[in-house]
Amino acid sequence: MQIRTAFQSDSDPNEKEYAIDYFIYLWCGPDSPLFDKSKMATFERYFITDKETHKEEKGYYFLLRDNEQVIDHIMDEFGVTGPNRHIINGHVPVRTTKGENPIKANGKLMVIDGGFSKAYHNETGIAGYT
Helix, strand or coil: CHHHHHHCCCCCHHHHHHHHHHHHHHHHCCCCCCCCECCCCHHHHHHCCCHHHHCCCECHHHHHCCCHHHHHHHHHHCCCCCCCCCEEEEEECCCHHHCCCCEEHHHCEEEEECCCCHHHHHHHCCCCCC
């Protein structure tokens, strides 16, 4: 409900301001469960040549998405049952040129590559197609 408040024209101005701040945090905030990186380094990539400033440290999602037990636990918590259950998520570049596989956790999690943008084609090697 909080996020919806950010976009409703009839929202209380103070509530709307807080909701917009919350939305921006979810989009790119450190430790946000939707972003899960230490920072968004877009500014640094555009304006700073020092590649060290471009690094975004990945969080728990990236550490745990290969663990089949973790994926099973998530599906159990959401009541997803059966032998053919999967989690499909995406818009995360899959760097196949560096040996990364979009199939994780023994086939239970599939990442839809986020590298559809031409800028990512050389980096991912699959041009957004998983």
